[in-house]
Amino acid sequence: MTTKTQAILIAGAGGFIGGHLVKHFLSEGHSAIRAVDIKPIDEWYQAFPEADNRVRDLTERNACYEVMEGIGQVYNLAADMGGMGFIEAHKCDCMLSVLINTHLLMAARDCRPDRFMFSSSACVYAAEKQVSPDVTALREEDAYPAMAEDGYGWEKLFSERMCRHFMEDYGLETRVPRFHNVYGPNGTFDGGREKAPAAICRKVIQAKLSGKHEIEIWGDGEQTRSFMYIDDCLKGSRMIMESDVREPLNLGSDELVTINRLVDIVEDIAGIKLKRKYKTDAPTGVRGRNSDNARIKQLLGWAPSISLEWGLERTYRWIYDQMGPSRSMIGQSYGIEVAQ
Ligand code: NAD
Ligand code: GDD
Secondary structure (H helix, E strand, O other), rough: OOOOOOOOOEOOOOOOOHHHHHHHHHHHOOEEEEEEEOOOOHHEEEEEOOOEEEEEEOOOHHHHHHHOOOOOOEEOOOOOOHHHHHHHOHHHHHHOHHHHHHHHHHHHHHHHHOEEOEEEEEEOOOHHHHHOOOOOOOOOHHHHOOOOOOHHHHHHHHHHHHHHHHHHHHOOOOOOOOOOEEEEOOOOOOOOOOHHHHHHHHHHHHHHHHHEEEEEEOOOOOOOOOEHHHHHHHHHHHHOOOOOOOEEEEEEOOOOOEEHHHHHHHHHHOOOOOOOEEEEOOOOOOOEEOOHHHHHHHHHHHOOOOOOHHHHHHHHHHHHHHOOOOOOOOOOOEEEEEOO
């Protein structure tokens, strides 16, 4: 169990999940949060002056050793990643994130924090198990025999195994949640890295504000996913970190929806109906993906439960605030919140 004074390293703190995790620990009264990201601090989605904020490129071995000094727990959320539009077009960039986790593991092996968490992904699951919209929810063992998402998913699967072997060979206590598509406020919603929930909110808001009542949807809209709200992601990550579960564990919602249903929900929130145009040559990824939560329930007695309607309402409102009439233009980069 982490104490309020134990030093916690959050790698990728300038990003969506990392920023929320820093906020979460600070709000609980933790006094020694080291927040690290490659982006300049004014580009972090959330930045808190109470934290020890450092701008470092964690693909560099020396930087990993420097930020690891005196650390008790490590949350590695740093990766060069995004939604389907990004990972399908940047396979090398995604795979090069292997340097971040590898160098952080080496530094942890030598500096001996109590715990090390690597943020894996549902993209590790074998393609052949995800070919239908009414997909059978993925159990942890469905990652093997392996045929992960090309590029990004293979890096995640390899890094999972690195964690396992650093535990077996060096006694480092590693924890590995497999996040299924996470969404919420203070995340990426434009620029090319955004995932479906934020992208659809942005497109609906653009249609509402511009009066051009149509929307472009990638694929035929019948592909399925489950989406986990950020609060469930934070709670589950903490629980996995504090647990004695050493194997990779699904951390995702099991509320399966089509992308068309996702659009329905956002339209309802916006109070608008849009003409749908389907871009069938856009990147779509697997046909169906859902999280089987039997094991997390069995081992932790808990699973994500926040409904998609509830989470999207909050996400939509936040994106609207970034894009709405009070902001001058639509289509620029937003989302930076520097807390005072
Ligand atoms: P994000 O892109 O918002 O945050 C990642 C952060 O890592 C960014 O701020 C980025 O600048 C930083 N980073 C990238 N390269 C770096 C480097 N060389 N040195 C230091 N920092 C670097 O992504 P996120 O949604 O917050 O995801 C966090 C983690 O969870 C990632 O590992 C991601 O692969 C994983 N994950 C996320 C989701 C999701 O739906 N959000 C799903 C599965 C897995
Ligand atoms: N991004 C995006 N933007 N996706 C859209 C859009 C759009 O405007 N319209 C429809 N989609 C469809 C995509 O084509 C895909 O079929 C589905 O919505 C989900 O897309 P994403 O949210 O971008 O990604 P994903 O669910 O396939 O994979 C994501 O989740 C993994 C974990 O479950 C990615 O973010 C991975 O990086 C992540 O690890």
